[in-house]
Amino acid sequence: MAYQNAFELLPEEIVKEIQKYVNGTILYIPKKTKDRFPWGSKTASKELLRRRNQQIYQDYQMGKSTRELAGSYYLDIKSIQRIIRTMKKQC
CATH class of the missing domain: 1.10.10 (Arc Repressor Mutant, subunit A)
Structure with missing residues (x-):
C-alpha cells in the first residue's frame, strides 16, 4: 500500500481538521468493518x-x-x- 497525500484525496477542510490532531504524522485509515472479509474466506x-x-x-x-x-x-x-x-x- 503506497502513501498518498491527503490533500489529493480529501477536501481541504477535512485535512485541516485532521491536522489539529495528527499534524505531520503518518496515519492509517482502515477499511470499514462491513468491507472486510473474515480470515480465511478468500483462500482455502x-x-x-x-x-x-x-x-x-x-x-x-x-x-x-x-x-x-x-x-x-x-x-x-x-x-x-x-x-x-x-x-x-x-x-
Missing part, C-alpha cells in the same frame, strides 16, 4: 486447517500420542493438546 487456509485438525483428532483417537502427533504434523505438543481439546468440545 481455513478449510485446510480444519481438515488438518480433524485428522489430528482422528489420529489421537486411534491411539497416537501427543508427542507422535507433534512430530508428524510439525507442531509443538501444546498446539496438539489445544487442537484435541477444541475438537473434543465440537464433537
Whole structure:
C-alpha cells in the first residue's frame, strides 16, 4: 500500500481538521468493518486447517500420542493438546 497525500484525496477542510490532531504524522485509515472479509474466506487456509485438525483428532483417537502427533504434523505438543481439546468440545 503506497502513501498518498491527503490533500489529493480529501477536501481541504477535512485535512485541516485532521491536522489539529495528527499534524505531520503518518496515519492509517482502515477499511470499514462491513468491507472486510473474515480470515480465511478468500483462500482455502481455513478449510485446510480444519481438515488438518480433524485428522489430528482422528489420529489421537486411534491411539497416537501427543508427542507422535507433534512430530508428524510439525507442531509443538501444546498446539496438539489445544487442537484435541477444541475438537473434543465440537464433537
